[in-house]
Amino acid sequence: MTEPLAAHALRRTCDASALGFATTDDLSADAPFVGHERAIEALEFGIEIPNDGYNVFALGPGGTGRRRLVQQQVAAHASDRSTPPDWCYVNNFSEERTPQLMQLPTGRGTALCEDMEQFIEDVKTALLATFESEDYQTRRQAVQEEAQEEQEAALDELQERAREENIALIRTPNGFAFAPIKDGEVVSPEEIDTLDEERREALQEKIEQFQEELQQILRKVPERQRAARKQIQQLNREMAEFAVNDLLEELQARYDDLEQVVDYLQAVRADIIENVEAFVRAAQSGSSSQNQAAMQQQSQQSNGLPGALWRRYRVNVLVDNSDTEGAPVIYEDNPNYRNLVGEVEQIAQMGALVTDFNLIQPGALHKANGGYLIIEARKLLTQPYAWEGLKRALQNNEIQIESPGEALGLIRTVTLEPEAAPLDVKVVLVGERMLYYLLSAYDPDMEDLFKVMADFDDNIDHTDAARMQYARMLATLVDEQDLRPLDASAVARVVEHSMRLVDDTKKLSTHRTALCDLVTEASYWAGKDAADVVSRTHVQQALDAQERRADRLRERVQESIARDTIYIDTEGSAVGQVNGLSVLQQDGFAFGKPNRITARVRLGSGDIVDIERETELGGPLHAKGVLILSGFLEGRFAQEHPLSLSASLVFEQSYGGIDGDSASSAELYALLSAIADLPLKQSLAVTGSVNQHGVIQPIGGVNEKIEEFYDTCQAAGLTGSQGVIIPQSNVEHLMLRPEVVAAAEAGTFHIYPVRTVDEGIALLTGQPAGTRADDGTYPEGTVNRAVADRLAAMADQRRAFASPNGTADEAASHE
Template sequence: GSTVEVDPGVEVDEENAEDDLLGGLKVDSTADIEVPDRLVDQVIGQDEARDIIIKAAKQRRHVMMIGSPGTGKSMLAKAMSQLLPREDLQDVLVYHNPDDGNEPKVRTVPAGKGEQIIDAHKEEARKRNQMRSILMWVIIAIIIGYTLLSPTSILLGIIAAGIVWLIFRYTSRGTDAMVPNMIVNNGDQRTAPFEDATGAHAGALLGDVRHDPFQSGGMETPSHDRVEPGSIHQSNKGVLFVDEMNTLDVRTQQKLMTAIQEGEFAITGQSERSSGAMVQTEPVPCDFIMIAAGNLDAMENMHPALRSRIKGYGYEVYMDDTIEDTAEMRRKYARFIAQEVERDGRLPHFEREAVEELILEAKRRAGRKDHLTLLFRDLGGLVRVAGDIARSEDRERTTRDDVLQAKSRSRSIEQQLADDYIERRKDYELQVTDDGVEGRVNGLAVMGEDSGIMLPVMAEIAPAQGGGQVIATGQLKEMAEESVQNVSAIIKKFSDVDLSEKDIHIQFVQAGQQGVDGDSASITVATAVISALEDIPVDQSIAMTGSLSVRGDVLPVGGVTHKIEAAAKAGCTKVIIPEANEQDVMIEEEYEEMIEIIPCSNISEVLDVALEGEPKKDSLVDRLKSITGSAFEGGQGA
């Protein structure tokens, strides 16, 4: 369980909560929903990560968070900074070192004190400058007065005055050196600092000393004034967040580790040739809590010592991608929209129906039965686009229509590509035809993460040149070979044809596209091969997706919702999906009327639906039914 329980702050209709898309929330719009103040209470789902953050904040431990982008890693890191005590914060000042100009001194004072010290120094410098200029003008006045008395030496007098002026002007630099450089200023911080050092270069992370183009001759900037803090120093007593840890180069990771171990880290110029490289400050405190984030890949490529450091002195936590769809969760999703609207500050609040549509979308995007997606960054993007549409039309509330429009606008690159692809294919009449075709099946694939595409497969059988082989081209070759292997086990049992004497050519029509995942097309290939082998045409108004076992079972696949929508868009009127995927179907209303979904659990059922030409087909299906295994039962992949 979680330690913080969050109530959206409005009445809940408990009785009908389960059936209501808003989990029984009695609200007209998100304006009625209260948003918690603390960031940690705004986090939805990720109970484990949140508990760990709360615990780690108390114990001052480092945390490693692994998971998909947009699930709340940086949000949690920021939330942690709000949980750390403000009293510990410090200001850091860098002073000129009169003994060694290249080793500036470092002093740490309680937050807010730094400002006072700087002011005092400035005041003193100002006074001193004032005194000096008074002194200077007095001397100049005396010289001028003196020359006026003896007009013969006017020129000498002017020269003397000039020399005095120059001396004062140059020596005045010495007084600048008295004012320290405040590199960390926490005077106005209301919470412990949060620094996001994702993708930072060494200088930004570890601090730097600027190059001085005038290294001597009285024009130089004193070295302490050129010192710049890094994120590790600015996050002192707070949180340092580093996403994609593995993109930091190894040397920088090593230095970061030293910083963690020592709790302080001297600042020096990072570029070797610059005059800054000659300067090194005394150690500067960097007592931060590190939150390292990334995907699994990031973890593997992280400096092993750094990883074990975090592991040994902290926690590791995995972020969830989806969460169970419960009434309570839906209420929190409604609150999520309220949060995003308030954070943005300009969007109109969402009407009840608009919230419902977004929660439906969260269900769809989960791609998993009875779950909601936790990829909130994308969902937040949708909230903003929908809100922007409403705002641009000066509406007081964001409506369901705005959400629907936003969805079609904020399509991913892959979705746009897929649509473009369908458009272009229309030109070549590769679309659905009314006549059945032997050996040709409309397969379905997923492009990217969230867009389906229709991918016709053609099979042709020819006498083998040598031993029979499967001939396929492109990136889907392996998949094709595997599907043919699976189907050949079945074919052997019911057909006289010896596949070892045949070459099977498999062509994926227009599958040159990058990013097409054909892993789930094995029933498509099987159907095409059997159709070609037995000379039975395939109904072209049907599309299909599913994986095939050696026993003839149709196994579940991913992305069914997107695939079904793609089939409908391409003009198919029926679509075959694995029975085990039936519960994952969350197509949008507009497609429901366009296409009939036919769940199948066995290849014989697939062929029964997809093949044409009654007598031949019926006998084939009967033979198949008698030999293939029982229908796939079980909840795998659901």
């Protein structure tokens, strides 16, 4: 008969005296993380390799500190790299819809921006002074007067010749007119009418001749005006060049080493001269203060932005790395499409949306260019088109700023198309394993763009060195969070809790967040006790408080069992009935739940009906476990005759979904009991899965399952016969509560490890299972013999039913 486990096997403790320090203040606070060597190696490889496509996906469970570790590793490498250049957008004067991108040495982007702002102010002043100057006004007036004088001279000459013919050139409000004169006076129409016809015709002929000459003179007026305007335009350009050249040469001298900037400044010079008329019109409008306002008004361009003529000469510093040390490390908390690739903003002006190159905004890719970009994968994938936008940038090695609608071809508006920025960035995605494997399975671009997988461990091996790593990590947490130090007993309790978190005494959890929360709360309870140091008691208080906050549902389950609302027997025996154990999970809090499992058998064709599956309450893993039972029964008891029973299995009072195969051994025990008509002890609960050979396999949540049945038995009254049957392979996972260990030590509660179904059924029935003899039979008085006999009888009955007009005895005699 299997013996119960000794109390020392139910919980592994950490000896505080063996840790070698009094409090965490005695330790160096330089270990923010524990474990993750594999992930760190992968990160270093992915960060250092310069080839395209070797971006990193850091995958692992949340709470392990993966993002912080990524940032720490990336920052360490970034500090050794050179600082990338600045990036600026400037106006493309030849094609304003495609702003020009300029790459400048680190820090010189801001310098150029400030220099251009000062240049604009200086140009405003210089142009105003130039076009208000007496020299300019004199020269402009001279051009205008020259054109006027030419016209007047032609008119005077015509008037003189007409006078010689006794015809006067008269200026009227409606223009010029010719009229005959006599003795210096204009002849009236009545007097002209008195002239004979010949003289009237001669007079009319002369007037028409002079009228034609006048028309020729007047036709030359627009030509003279055009010539004058050209002369004035040339004068304006000469004056503008005079005003701008000195300023521009001074500015250009500062950037002689940057050919792109020199070319841009020359383009600025040409554009100012080309648009000088706007400044001239403003200068002619009045005083200096009026000129400033007029120049602002005159400089409204087609885009509608205030001061657009001056805005066209500004520099939009997209990325300024002047304060960056080494390569930039950017963490994008909101990785939507615009925040990644940038955008062209728009301003509402006079009922329309307008923009220019000054409204181009950078994205995270611009800011991280030449360095590293860290993104949470889940946040990225939940943003529309963000994943596709990131892939496109990485595939093309450039950042193209455009709206998602334009990128998808859904909309097309006349707007800016900034020159694409060359991209040199290392991207690190941080996310759960599920996301990584889904992307790898369904997105063929993953293997080309994210070649490096940095897999963070859930746990580490429990060794002496690991315990000291843990202690240093706790010291670091205390230092970072400004908490009370932990004494050795508190650290030992945290280590014990870490084993419980992973359900394995040979492992320690790497869930940094859970440990940080525990230390923070333990420090709080120490403060409530006015203690300067956190002790084991305070850590236990924190654990108890965490459980108390989360165990409302568990309490309701226990209450229902105590009030017989949920039927669970902890004494006596019953045929075809066993206590199975399951685990429920609620918002990170796991607890066990006893379940009554029953089985009924009858004559049939070997079918085992899983009622949970039939009602669609059972999951595929549970259904698999039930099917394994058929394999076990057929392999052990149906070698010489067919399995001639039908059976039904059910979790009583189960109204929700059930999945997993951890109850398959309990279902098998109930089934064997029902077949053999042997009662099972209700004082024992069972957990463990079974294979077709009857070997009991390990399961999860063993601690929660044992503790919950212990609580049930304690509420009903411990008798000394109660306990739980678990797989032998789960023994090293036991980290039971101290009160359960104490009960086991006192002999009031027992934990039985079993390797096979035979060991388990012997414990539940109190009878030996029985070993098959060479002739294929089992000894009398064993469970297997009772099962074999019942199944043989069922087979005979089935043959009898199948034989026409025969009985069971007759059917047997024919064999």
